[in-house]
Amino acid sequence: xxxxxxxxxxxxxxxxxxxxxxxxxxxxxxxxxxxxxxxxxxxxxxxxxxxxxxxxxxxxxxxxxxxxxxxxxxxxxxxxxxxxxxxxxxxxxxxxxxxxxxxxxxxxxxxxxxxxxxxxxxxxxxxxxxxxxxxxxxxxxxxxxxxxxxxxxxxxxxxxxxxx
Amino acid sequence: xxxxxxxxxxxxxxxxxxxxxxxxxxxxxxxxxxxxxxxxxxxxxxxxxxxxxxxxxxxxxxxxxxxxxxxxxxxxxxxxxxxxxxxxxxxxxxxxxxxxxxxxxxxxxxxxxxxxxxxxxxxxxxxxxxxxxxxxxxxxxxxxxxxxxxxxxxxxxxxxxxxxxxxxxxxxxxxxxxxxxxxxxxxxxxxxxxxxxxxxxxxxxxxxxxxxxxxxxxxxxxxxxxxxxxxxxxxxxxxxxxxxxxxxxxxxxxxxxxxxxxxxxxxxxxxxxxxxxxxxxxxxxxxxxxxxxxxxxxxxxxxxxxxxxxxxxxxxxxxxxxxxxxxxxxxxxxxxxxxxxxxxxxxxxxxxxxxxxxxxxxxxxxxxxxxxxxxxxxxxxxxxxxxxxxxxxxxxxxxxxxxxxxxxxxxxxxxxxxxxxxxxxxxxxxxxxxxxxxxxxxxxxxxxxxxxxxxxxxxxxxxxxxxxxxxxxxxxxxxxxxxxxxxxxxxxxxxxxxxxxxxxxxxxxxxxxxxxxxxxxxxxxxxxxxxxxxxxxxxxxxxxxxxxxx
Numbered sequence: 001x002x003x004x005x006x007x008x009x010x011x012x013x014x015x016x017x018x019x020x021x022x023x024x025x026x027x028x029x030x031x032x033x034x035x036x037x038x039x040x041x042x043x044x045x046x047x048x049x050x051x052x053x054x055x056x057x058x059x060x061x062x063x064x065x066x067x068x069x070x071x072x073x074x075x076x077x078x079x080x081x082x083x084x085x086x087x088x089x090x091x092x093x094x095x096x097x098x099x100x101x102x103x104x105x106x107x108x109x110x111x112x113x114x115x116x117x118x119x120x121x122x123x124x125x126x127x128x129x130x131x132x133x134x135x136x137x138x139x140x141x142x143x144x145x146x147x148x149x150x151x152x153x154x155x156x157x158x159x160x161x162x163x164x
Numbered sequence: 165x166x167x168x169x170x171x172x173x174x175x176x177x178x179x180x181x182x183x184x185x186x187x188x189x190x191x192x193x194x195x196x197x198x199x200x201x202x203x204x205x206x207x208x209x210x211x212x213x214x215x216x217x218x219x220x221x222x223x224x225x226x227x228x229x230x231x232x233x234x235x236x237x238x239x240x241x242x243x244x245x246x247x248x249x250x251x252x253x254x255x256x257x258x259x260x261x262x263x264x265x266x267x268x269x270x271x272x273x274x275x276x277x278x279x280x281x282x283x284x285x286x287x288x289x290x291x292x293x294x295x296x297x298x299x300x301x302x303x304x305x306x307x308x309x310x311x312x313x314x315x316x317x318x319x320x321x322x323x324x325x326x327x328x329x330x331x332x333x334x335x336x337x338x339x340x341x342x343x344x345x346x347x348x349x350x351x352x353x354x355x356x357x358x359x360x361x362x363x364x365x366x367x368x369x370x371x372x373x374x375x376x377x378x379x380x381x382x383x384x385x386x387x388x389x390x391x392x393x394x395x396x397x398x399x400x401x402x403x404x405x406x407x408x409x410x411x412x413x414x415x416x417x418x419x420x421x422x423x424x425x426x427x428x429x430x431x432x433x434x435x436x437x438x439x440x441x442x443x444x445x446x447x448x449x450x451x452x453x454x455x456x457x458x459x460x461x462x463x464x465x466x467x468x469x470x471x472x473x474x475x476x477x478x479x480x481x482x483x484x485x486x487x488x489x490x491x492x493x494x495x496x497x498x499x500x501x502x503x504x505x506x507x508x509x510x511x512x513x514x515x516x517x518x519x520x521x522x523x524x525x526x527x528x529x530x531x532x533x534x535x536x537x538x539x540x541x542x543x544x545x546x547x548x549x550x551x552x553x554x555x556x557x558x559x560x561x562x563x564x565x566x567x568x569x570x571x572x573x574x575x576x577x578x579x580x581x582x583x584x585x586x587x588x589x590x591x592x593x594x595x596x597x598x599x600x601x602x603x604x605x606x607x608x609x610x611x612x613x614x615x616x617x618x619x620x621x622x623x624x625x626x627x628x629x630x631x632x633x634x635x636x637x638x639x640x641x642x643x644x645x646x647x648x649x650x651x652x653x654x655x656x657x658x659x660x661x662x663x664x665x666x667x668x669x670x671x672x673x674x675x676x677x678x679x680x681x682x683x684x685x686x687x688x689x690x691x692x693x694x695x696x697x698x699x700x701x702x703x704x705x706x707x708x709x710x711x712x713x714x
Contacts, residue, residue, distance in 0.1 A: 024193055024231060027273060036364040036400045061481035067597075070523070070557075094297070095290040096476030099434040100505055102405060103443025107507020108523065119287040119297060127197035127227065127713035130678070147711065148673040151597050151605035152632030 025140055026125035030090060030115040033102050039115075041122055044088070045137050052085040052161050053137040057117075057128055059093050060104045065132040068149040069110060072157075076111045079158050087112040092123050092131060138164055192232035197713040199225045199300065203248050208704035211665065211685050212657040215705070216256070221248035225300065227267075234274060240267035240283075250700050251303045252333060255465040264334050267307055280312040286326055288345040288370040291474030292430050293394040293411045293456075296330070302691070302698050304468050306458075307331045308341060322347040330458035330470050337458035337470055339376035345369070364400035369393070374472060376459060390416040392428065392456060392473075407434045411454070411473075418460040420467075421453055421497055428453040429540045430475075441509040447478055450500035450540035468698055476696060478503045480527040480553055482571075484593050485624040485642045486613040489653075490575040491692045492531060492549040500543055501531030520559035527553040550574045563600065569593040577618060589615035603632045619653025620646035637670040642687065654688065654702070669707075677712035 025045045029038045045053055056072070058065035069089055076087070089112060091101050098118055105114045117123055126135060129147070134157060136144040143164055146157065202222040205215035222245040229238035244251075246261035253259075269282030285307055288294040298305045310328020317323070324345040329336035347368040355362040375389045396409035413428030429452045436445040458470040477492045478501070506526040510517035530550040535542035556568045571591040577584035593611040600606065609626040623645060628638040642665040644653045652659050669682025688702040 024191075024233075026231075027275075035362070061483070063483045074520070074559075094476070095287075095292075095295075095474065096478065097481065098290075099405075099407065099436065099447055100445050103436045103438040103445040103505060104507050104525075105443075106403070106438035106440060107443035107509055107525070109441040109509040109511065119285060119295070121285075124227075124285075125229075127195050127229070127676075129197055129199050129711035129713065133676075145676045145713075146633065146673070147676050147678050148671070150630040150632045150634075150636055150673075151599045151607075152603050152630075155602055156633040 025137070025142075026122060028117070028122040028125050030117050030122055033091070033105055033114040033116060041125075042140075045140055048086045048137065050139050052083070052164060054085055054087045054157070054161070055135045055137065056087070056089045057092055057123055057126075057131045057133045057135075058089055059091060059131050060097050060100055061093070062131050064149040066108075067151075068132050068154060070108070071151075071154050073108070073110050073112070075154065075158075082158075083162055085161060089114045090122060091116050092120050094118060094120070136161060136164065192230060194228070194230050195714060196226065196228040198227075198711070200708075200710045201248065201300075202708045203703070204706040205249070205703055206705045208685065208702075210659070211663055211687070211702045211704065212654060212659055213685070213702040213704040215703075216246075216249060216259075218246075219705075221246060221251070223248055223251065223300070224263075234272055236269075236271040236273065238267075238269055238271075239265050241265050247303075249703060250698065252469065253466045254699050254701075255463075258333070258466060260333060262334060266305075266331065266334060276316045278314045281310075283307040283309045283331065284312045284326070284328075286312055286324065287474070288324065288343060288372070289368055289394055289396045289409055290407075290432060292409050292432055292454075293370050293392050293413075293473050294341075294343050294345075294372045295471075295474035297474070299693065299696060301693050302468060302696050304471070304696060305331055306469075306471050309336055310340075320349040320352060322349075330472070332458070332470055337376075338378060339374055339458045341372065341374050341458060341472060343370060343372040345371075361402045364398070366398045368396045368398075372472065374456075374458060379460075387415045387417070387425075390414050390456070403437055403439045405434070405436045408432070413454065413456060416453070416456065418455070418457060419463055420455050420457070424453065426453050426538055428456065429538075430454045431540050438507075441511060443505070443507040445505040446502065447504075448500075448502040449478055450534065451475065451494070451496055451498070452534060452538055452540050453497055455496040468696065477531075477692075479529040479531075479549070479551055480505075481692070484569065484591070484609070484611050485626070485640065486591050486593070486611045486622050487569075487571055488692065489613065489619075489622065489687075489689065490573050490577075490587055490589060491690055491697065492529070492551070492575075493690065493692070493697050495531070495533075495548060495579065498534050498537050499531055499548070500534050500540065501529065501548075503527070503529040518558075518560075520561070522559075523557040525553075525555045525557075527551070527555075547574060548576045548579050563598060565597045567593075567595040569595075585617045587615055587618045589613055589617075605630050605632070614647075616647055616650060618650070619644055619655070620650040622653075634673055635670070639666075639668050640684075641666045657688065657702070676714075677710070679708075679710045681706070681708045683707075 025042045027040045027042045029040050031038050093101050132149045133147045205219045207215050224243040226241040243263035244260040247259045267283035271280040285296050296306050296308050308328030312326040315323045327342045350365040372392045377388055379386045379388050392413040394411045398407045409432045411430040415425040417423040417425050431450045434447045456472040462470050475494045475496050477494045479492045508524045510522040512521040531548045533544040533546040535544035552572045554570045559565045573589045575587040577587055591613045595609045597607045607628040611624040613622040624642040626640040630636040645662045646652055665685040665687050667684030671680035683706050686703040690697040691700045
């Protein structure tokens with residue numbers, strides 16, 4: 001049994017060398033906080049085309065997540081002017097706090113769109129362990145990701161997207 | 165069944181690798197994640213921490229998924245070497261010292277339908293009647309093993325149907341859970357085409373049934389099948405939202421409800437209003453006999469196992485050391501209460517907002533017992549908990565930001581933990597982040613909890629130095645310095661003097677990976693995340709964690 005798993009995993013790792021580029025993004029549906037409509041994530045990424053799409057996974061109860069989004073919001077207009085990008089925040093709040101997301105987001109006055117991933121299906125599909133976690137997508141491919149947030153991390157992120 | 169699934173999965177891979185060319189394989193995508201959490205325990209008489217026999221605990225999770233066009237297969241391998249203290253249960257006999265592939269699935273997804281065979285996570289409505297999910301820090305994984313089907317025959321109708329067995333540690337429950345959920349979206353009939361502020365109106369209903377045979381007791385017509393029904397409505401009109409869900413459950417005698425035959429009822433009402441820079445939210449919930457499990461014989465030590473529905477505590481989730489001492493946990497058998505939130509953004513450039521703006525959030529929650537246990541509309545006078553919070557977040561300049569927090573808590577410890585006095589406490593916390601260069605920052609947190617009951621006063625502090633985007637180091641101390649005439653927090657375990665729960669640690673993050681290491685003392689108490697808690701014993705030693713994905 002253990003041996004079989006090892007063989008299976010080795011095979012998978014070998015295969016992964018060939019197929020590292022992620023070209024089929026998850027079609028998991030997420031719900032727009034503003035419009036209340038569901039949208040398949042893959043369609044959202046499709047719309048962005050060759051514009052950089054930054055996806056930030058957060059929860060209203062996660063202090064570093066909210067700090068990161070507040071700080072990104074502060075420089076949002078300025079950074080957009082430097083190099084246009086699309087930015088969405090995906091809340092992984094479950095039904096304990098999901099009802100608070102809309103008033104929370106509006107109360108913050110954030111300039112970007114927020115979506116809800118209520119049973120963490122998209123988070124699981126992107127293999128995310130913890131929030132905050134940022135994914136950068138270009139031409140339907142994940143080109144960069146970062147987990148955790150430290151003050152100043154947003155500068156690093158915007159430096160990074162300049163090179164993409 | 166288990167072997168069959170594994171072989172089927174294996175054959176699927178074999179076919180992919182063998183029969184098809186490498187070129188076509190590259191169209192598919194392999195991804196996965198790894199998480200490891202390890203503790204090295206030492207005895208510490210000062211906090212009455214007793215290391216387990218091998219001084220070691222390690223939880224490891226490897227998740228691998230492969231998608232190929234519409235197909236996806238995946239698995240999760242878990243290794244407990246053994247499981248960390250009190251992970252699955254407060255009963256140390258229920259620790260695991262084993263490794264196994266526990267979750268595996270095969271899924272086919274089209275635009276309007278999907279079929280999943282194997283282990284899956286799913287949720288109906290708000291989860292009040294059914295939710296299978298994973299919460300690794302708390303030790304919850306109640307994935308169902310079986311079949312899960314989703315169909316969307318037209319744009320306004322969604323149907324979910326499932327049947328399976330609930331995961332029980334490395335095994336499955338001796339029962340079957342079945343369910344159907346229907347969601348109807350009326351929006352297209354209400355709104356004119358291209359409406360600028362469309363109204364959203366959806367209604368839904370769920371049916372969930374659990375069958376557990378094997379009853380051998382004396383009761384004739386004992387309910388081996390327990391059915392539950394949910395109806396819900398959700399309305400969103402420009403800035404205003406209103407949601408209601410009502411659940412009824414048949415007679416469900418089990419160990420945790422002391423084998424009562426009464427029906428279960430739950431009512432959840434939520435309403436909010438928000439516009440730019442302002443939001444309010446009000447949630448009310450009443451529960452009567454709503455502990456719904458896959459098996460009848462679950463004992464309180466294993467309270468996070470075999471849950472069918474999801475009943476989170478609807479209070480503000482706190483992040484401070486002192487605010488995590490008195491946390492509310494849902495009383496599923498008898499509870500009613502509410503939570504209110506207010507969020508306001510004082511914009512930059514206004515008199516109060518100043519140059520960089522200021523953010524305010526206020527939260528209040530109250531929970532108590534029902535007056536009559538079976539009547540969910542009867543508000544009682546026996547209080548469990550209340551909590552008032554005010555938080556102000558102010559950016560002074562480009563370098564300095566401060567968060568002020570005040571919290572006032574009433575905690576009925578005899579209901580929420582064990583026989584003990586009621587606790588009234590107040591917390592003040594101030595958190596400052598000073599970003600002294602573009603990449604370097606320091607965070608200083610000072611907290612104080614004052615109370616005349618239970619363990620008396622606490623003080624806490626955290627100092628953290630960070631180098632963006634990768635490195636961070638911290639020192640923290642939580643000190644139960646007491647109140648004259650009040651026994652210390654750990655008095656029942658024999659702690660009779662003031663105790664420092666210090667910690668020192670650091671972390672490194674790069675891309676999708678993060679490694680952290682810490683050393684210090686963990687206070688005995690409830691560890692809560694996502695509205696669910698697990699009790700942890702006092703511990704002392706090293707903790708290391710690694711997370712990554714590929």
